[in-house]
Amino acid sequence: MxxxxxxxxxxxxxxxxxxxxxxxxxxxxxxxxxxxxxxxxxxxxxxxxxxxxxxxxxxxxxxxxxxxxxxxxxxxxxxxxxxxxxxxxxxxxxxxxxxxxxxxxxxxxxxxxxxxxxxxxxxxxxxxxxxxxxxxxxxxxxxxxxxxxxxxxxxxxxxxxxxxxxxxxxxxxxxxxxxxxxxxxxxxxxxxxxxxxHCKPAKPLPKDMEDFVQSSGEEGVVVFSLGSMVSNMTEERANVIASALAQLPQKVLWRFDGKKPETLGPNTQMYNWIPQNDLLGHPKTRAFVTHGGANGIYEAIHHGIPMVGIPLFGEQHDNIAYMTAKGAAVRLNWKTMSSEDLLNALRTVIHDPSYKENVMMLSRIHHDQPMxxxxxxxxxxxxxxxxxxxxxxxxxxxxLTWYQYHSLDVIGFLLACVTIPTYLVIKICLFVYQKLVKTEKKKKSD
Structure with missing residues (x-):
């Protein structure tokens, strides 16, 4: 399976x-x-x-x-x-x-x-x-x-x-x-x-978070979360990420409870927990950096937010592959991505209108269900x-048993139906041939 x-x-x-x-x-x-x-x-x-x-x-x-x-x-x-x-x-x-x-x-x-x-x-x-x-x-x-x-x-x-x-x-x-x-x-x-x-309309953000989001002006914000099972990372990876985020004109809300990276920029706020659904539903959110968990993917689709996917384990690789194929995300490799890779990926999904258009199309499909x-x-x-x-x-x-499921019993019966008559016909033909040969030899010897 x-x-x-x-x-x-x-x-x-x-x-x-x-x-x-x-x-x-x-x-x-x-x-x-x-x-x-x-x-x-x-x-x-x-x-x-x-x-x-x-x-x-x-x-x-x-x-x-x-x-x-x-x-x-x-x-x-x-x-x-x-x-x-x-x-x-x-x-x-x-x-x-x-x-x-x-x-x-x-x-x-x-x-x-x-x-x-x-x-x-x-x-x-x-x-x-x-x-x-x-x-x-x-x-x-x-x-x-x-x-x-x-x-x-x-x-x-x-x-x-x-x-x-x-x-x-x-x-x-x-x-x-x-x-x-x-x-x-x-x-x-x-x-x-x-x-x-689990998706639902966005609720108002806590006041301090709303103030930070509003301070982004026309540039908007980027939401960064690698899910509930990844709460920490190596200092090297954290600094690679922080360096890229620091170069963005957008404000960034980063769910991360590890040691503060040395390269962290003033535009980035770190949180132990974020109201992810409410942030993705905020009108100032421009992009979502995600590990590709099903919950986060569907919240992004629900609210129409393009993604940068960094799959880590499980079905996350599949989820990001689907979003990439449908033009709603850019995929990065967690172990090899550089600050420049992450920065370019974010700039792509924010400034290339096709990503927003594609994810909005998926969002319309998601909302257009009979129930x-x-x-x-x-x-x-x-x-x-x-x-x-x-x-x-x-x-x-x-x-069904395994051989019934694969129709091996039916195949065996059909093969028997073909093989047995074929075998009998061949044996009869050989028998007749041998009789004819013996008869011919006997005539020649006489």
């Missing part, structure tokens, strides 16, 4: 059949961290608003899933041996290895990536064991009679299964992408694209609950 599909947002599995048409259901949620939780949380809040009971199953060392937050969502927390700090260190090492080590050469990349995902898989397996072996928790969950499991990861399973067996049980797939980003390709009836479901992405996501979740699953949309290929 490709990395693009591994970053699939939602896997829906039917758990029970107590949901009655028109009533509200009980939803069990198995989440993951960072941007996945941000998207999933938007859906959960909407489900709660519509009257569904939502219970999030999560461990006590979660980084982003905050069970203490005031919300109508309920949390069922189970203990694990690790701490929140341990989890943060693990994910940071994961990102750093993928970003800084695994891009050196093709042949070094694949084994390293395999080891990386093996370690992550072991971590997920440990979490699943903590749930399954927690008898008190499992009894409580079984007695709750949930209508559906909503997950952006592989959830707990009571017996050993392959990854394919587990995901093949999904009634519905909701993909956090859409045709403004993707290129056309065939999909199955139980696959629906809901990219940008908002969030409404689409919630509709199909409720559809699965109303109909006790979505077997009517599930392709029969999941129930």
């Amino acid at each position: 490709s990395l693009k599909h591994v970053s699939v947002l939602l896997l829906l599995l039917q758990l029970s059949s107590c949901f009655r048409y028109g009533s509200c259901g009980k939803v069990l949620v198995w989440p993951t961290e960072y941007s996945h939780w941000m998207n999933l949380n938007v859906i959960l809040e909407e489900l709660v608003r519509r009257g569904h009971e939502v219970i999030v199953l999560n461990h006590n060392a979660s980084i982003f899933v905050d069970s203490g937050k005031t919300t109508a969502i309920k949390f069922e927390t189970f203990p694990i041996d690790a701490t929140k700090e341990d989890m943060e260190v693990f994910f940071m090492q994961f990102v750093n290895i993928w970003t800084n080590v695994l891009q050196d050469s093709y042949w070094e990349y694949l084994p390293g990536l395999q080891n990386l995902f093996s370690e992550y898989s072991n971590s997920c397996e440990d979490l699943c064991k903590k749930v399954v072996l927690n008898k008190k928790l499992m009894t409580k969950l079984q007695e709750s009679k949930f209508d559906i499991l909503l997950s952006d990861a592989v959830g707990p399973c009571g017996r050993p299964v392959t990854f394919y067996e587990l995901v093949a049980k999904a009634d519905m797939w909701l993909i956090r992408s859409y045709w403004d980003l993707e290129f056309p390709r065939p999909t199955l009836p139980n696959v629906h694209f809901v990219g940008g479901l 908002k992405p969030l409404d689409t996501a919630v509709f199909w979740i409720e559809h699965v609950m109303r109909h006790k699953g979505a077997k009517h949309l599930r392709v029969a290929a999941h129930d």
Whole structure:
């Protein structure tokens, strides 16, 4: 399975059949961290608003899933041996290895990536064991009679299964992408694209940030963010970036919480956190420097902001490749880009009108849908609950063996149908030939 599909947002599995048409259901949620939780949380809040009971199953060392937050969502927390700090260190090492080590050469990349995902898989397996072996928790969950499991990861399973067996049980797939980003390709009836479901109109900025943005005058501002999983970088990379930003006539808002670069210019303000959606929706924003995460890409498309893409890991390379192919972004290499490269890229997307025109075209496509992405996501979740699953949309290929799926049994039968008669015909011809030869030889000898 490709990395693009591994970053699939939602896997829906039917758990029970107590949901009655028109009533509200009980939803069990198995989440993951960072941007996945941000998207999933938007859906959960909407489900709660519509009257569904939502219970999030999560461990006590979660980084982003905050069970203490005031919300109508309920949390069922189970203990694990690790701490929140341990989890943060693990994910940071994961990102750093993928970003800084695994891009050196093709042949070094694949084994390293395999080891990386093996370690992550072991971590997920440990979490699943903590749930399954927690008898008190499992009894409580079984007695709750949930209508559906909503997950952006592989959830707990009571017996050993392959990854394919587990995901093949999904009634519905909701993909956090859409045709403004993707290129056309065939999909199955139980696959629906809901990219940008978290996007919303921009809200007013904090006063100090608004004052800084307004001080940019006609030149406007540039927003720079490499996402929530990249909070620091080497001093060398930071100075390369700061040097380029210092040469811009625009003001720059840079999400960065590392050591202040020596080359930082007076036009650049650094923030530990920025209201990214609100900044991208501000009329003075001229460009967005992004690592290419799905959330940031869709916020830029939603508000029509051209991009400079610096992909680091995961599906980010694909996302930036799509935006580059559609003329809405310029791509740079994180490890090799110079200050001049970044400066030229920003000047290109700001001053070449084609980039703004292209991203605005994508924005119009994004907004021109029969239903908002969030409404689409919630509709199909409720559809699965109303109909006790979505077997009517599930392709029969999941129930076939590997040789049936590839039609090897049919091919074998057809080959047998051709081979056996051919063999018999050849044998008969040889037999007749031999008889004729023997008869001819006998006549000659007489």
